[in-house]
Amino acid sequence: MSNTPLRSDLAMISQWIKPGTRVLDLGCGDGLLLAHLAMSRDVRGYGLELDTDNISACITRGVNVIQRDLDDGLADFDEGSFDYVVMSQALQVVHAPHKLLGEMLRVGKMGIVTFPNFGHWSTRLSLALGGRMPRTRTLPAQWYDTQNIHLCTIRDFEALCREKDYRIVDRAVTDAAHRQAPGHRLMPNLRGEVGMYLLQRNHP
Amino acid sequence: MSSPSPLPADSVGLVTPEDFAFDQPLALECGAQLNTYTLRVERYGKLNPDRSNAVLICHALSGDHHAAGYHAPTDRKPGWWEACIGPGKPIDTNHFHVVALNNLGGCAGSTGPMSINPASGQIWGPDFPIVTVRDWVHSQNRLREKLGIDQWAAVIGGSLGGMQALQWGVEFPDKLRHLVAIAAAPRLSTQNIAFNEVARQAILTDPDFCDGHYRREGRNPARGLMLARMLGHITYLSDAAMADKFGRELISGKPGFSFEPEFQVESYLRYQGNQFIDRFDANTYLRMTKALDYFDPARDFGGNLDTVMRKVRAKLLLIAFTRDWRFSPERSEELVRAALRAGRDVSYACIDSPLGHDDFLVPVPAYLDVFGGYLRRVAEECA
Numbered sequence: 001m002s003n004t005p006l007r008s009d010l011a012m013i014s015q016w017i018k019p020g021t022r023v024l025d026l027g028c029g030d031g032l033l034l035a036h037l038a039m040s041r042d043v044r045g046y047g048l049e050l051d052t053d054n055i056s057a058c059i060t061r062g063v064n065v066i067q068r069d070l071d072d073g074l075a076d077f078d079e080g081s082f083d084y085v086v087m088s089q090a091l092q093v094v095h096a097p098h099k100l101l102g103e104m105l106r107v108g109k110m111g112i113v114t115f116p117n118f119g120h121w122s123t124r125l126s127l128a129l130g131g132r133m134p135r136t137r138t139l140p141a142q143w144y145d146t147q148n149i150h151l152c153t154i155r156d157f158e159a160l161c162r163e164k165d166y167r168i169v170d171r172a173v174t175d176a177a178h179r180q181a182p183g184h185r186l187m188p189n190l191r192g193e194v195g196m197y198l199l200q201r202n203h204p
Numbered sequence: 205m206s207s208p209s210p211l212p213a214d215s216v217g218l219v220t221p222e223d224f225a226f227d228q229p230l231a232l233e234c235g236a237q238l239n240t241y242t243l244r245v246e247r248y249g250k251l252n253p254d255r256s257n258a259v260l261i262c263h264a265l266s267g268d269h270h271a272a273g274y275h276a277p278t279d280r281k282p283g284w285w286e287a288c289i290g291p292g293k294p295i296d297t298n299h300f301h302v303v304a305l306n307n308l309g310g311c312a313g314s315t316g317p318m319s320i321n322p323a324s325g326q327i328w329g330p331d332f333p334i335v336t337v338r339d340w341v342h343s344q345n346r347l348r349e350k351l352g353i354d355q356w357a358a359v360i361g362g363s364l365g366g367m368q369a370l371q372w373g374v375e376f377p378d379k380l381r382h383l384v385a386i387a388a389a390p391r392l393s394t395q396n397i398a399f400n401e402v403a404r405q406a407i408l409t410d411p412d413f414c415d416g417h418y419r420r421e422g423r424n425p426a427r428g429l430m431l432a433r434m435l436g437h438i439t440y441l442s443d444a445a446m447a448d449k450f451g452r453e454l455i456s457g458k459p460g461f462s463f464e465p466e467f468q469v470e471s472y473l474r475y476q477g478n479q480f481i482d483r484f485d486a487n488t489y490l491r492m493t494k495a496l497d498y499f500d501p502a503r504d505f506g507g508n509l510d511t512v513m514r515k516v517r518a519k520l521l522l523i524a525f526t527r528d529w530r531f532s533p534e535r536s537e538e539l540v541r542a543a544l545r546a547g548r549d550v551s552y553a554c555i556d557s558p559l560g561h562d563d564f565l566v567p568v569p570a571y572l573d574v575f576g577g578y579l580r581r582v583a584e585e586c587a
């Protein structure tokens with residue numbers, strides 16, 4: 001991990017989060033986002049994380065962290081008890097992404113989701129021409145030992161949002177380093193490697 | 205004879221217990237009152253000039269004030285939490301002033317059933333009142349005042365000690381900044397109460413118990429106390445840990461068709477039981493198990509643990525162990541849930557570890573990481 005002020009994807013997520021709010025971070029990793037939000041935006045919150053080394057890292061940073069498997073759901077949390085529920089790069093590893101999304105938007109007034117776009121041209125090309133499961137910058141694992149069990153494309157995700165009646169308040173489509181280029185805006189599902197969404201329930 | 209080996213560098217080294225006498229009456233939950241009492245205490249690490257770095261260690265069922273270090277260079281064993289207290293350890297004596305005590309009703313130097321009842325001039329024995337976790341916390345608060353400590357940096361305990369830490373958070377919310385409860389529970393499970401009852405019956409039905417007056421009669425219900433301890437030790441280890449540790453091979457290789465210990469686990473339990481009767485008092489054991497059974501801070505709040513947690517002001521660290529079936533992770537998670545609902549600052553780790561309930565006493569690396577990482581932040585706040 002670099003020592004730059006903040007990882008670029010976390011910096012982008014931070015922009016969506018208003019100061020003084022309460023945040024729940026699903027799969028919070030080493031707690032970098034929450035630590036940054038606490039320091040820069042006076043945000044209070046908790047991270048949920050499964051890995052013990054990451055738990056240690058969070059605690060050492062002074063981040064509230066609860067050891068928890070995201071597949072166990074969010075039943076412990078009351079409706080609307082957080083301003084934002086964030087899930088960065090974890091949508092594709094959970095057993096029931098659609099249910100967890102619903103849970104996120106029950107517990108949080110807003111949801112923030114980021115995921116690798118399986119519709120990127122390199123993935124398509126790899127499967128179409130190579131005939132093998134794609135391995136890319138954002139998805140480097142072999143098909144048999146990947147944690148990514150529910151990969152989707154930008155269009156898949158947006159279709160799900162329409163189906164569930166979630167409003168896409170804001171969207172950023174970027175390359176693997178979370179940089180935005182004109183191509184991402186023009187052909188997001190073909191050119192974007194990462195999708196980032198700010199969501200809300202249309203009918204709370 | 206070989207000379208004793210030097211004490212380990214990461215130990216607090218040689219320590220001396222101190223006795224603190226209290227003469228302000230302490231009203232107990234059972235309705236009785238202790239007019240005077242003594243608490244035996246050990247302290248490690250320097251108290252800083254603004255007296256902000258003191259941490260209180262609460263002991264479990266069979267623990268006492270001797271939490272770390274050695275009383276003599278020839279001691280075979282250090283204090284009971286040597287794995288976690290000392291220079292460079294999670295409860296780092298380079299940064300913290302550590303206070304550990306023997307609880308009221310104990311048998312290691314604080315006022316308890318083996319002490320003289322000033323009213324009668326006789327040993328208290330069975331007449332010593334049944335004390336509760338809340339009573340302990342109130343006596344510990346008197347100790348805090350006597351030591352001139354305005355606020356604990358942290359109150360820390362495992363098992364029954366974790367219950368005391370929780371009670372501290374509820375009872376004196378502004379007297380501690382952090383609360384660390386390890387392998388604890390919001391109250392005992394029915395199964396746990398059942399284990400305690402069998403342990404008590406082993407003692408109470410021992411012919412040498414003499415209705416608790418065994419000392420006066422010059423007797424000792426050693427068999428009952430030994431059985432109680434053996435039962436306890438079965439529950440402190442997981443099935444897998446017992447299998448790993450002792451296996452089930454016959455010591456002599458073939459059945460002896462006798463009731464002598466033939467399996468290693470039998471020798472282990474007998475050894476643990478025998479060790480215990482030399483250092484522990486049956487009347488104290490009965491009281492410790494009752495304190496466990498009665499503990500239920502939600503009882504005063506209609507059984508609502510969320511309301512209990514709303515009273516707590518301290519930041520919480522809760523730790524459980526995957527193989528612990530006596531105080532299972534689910535019990536710690538009840539506390540986590542309540543703390544979340546109450547909006548408290550809380551962190552929780554469930555450590556994948558081999559032993560079971562006993563894991564809180566041993567240096568499991570992931571446990572030390574989480575525990576030490578948390579307390580390093582606590583120490584930084586004190587600096």
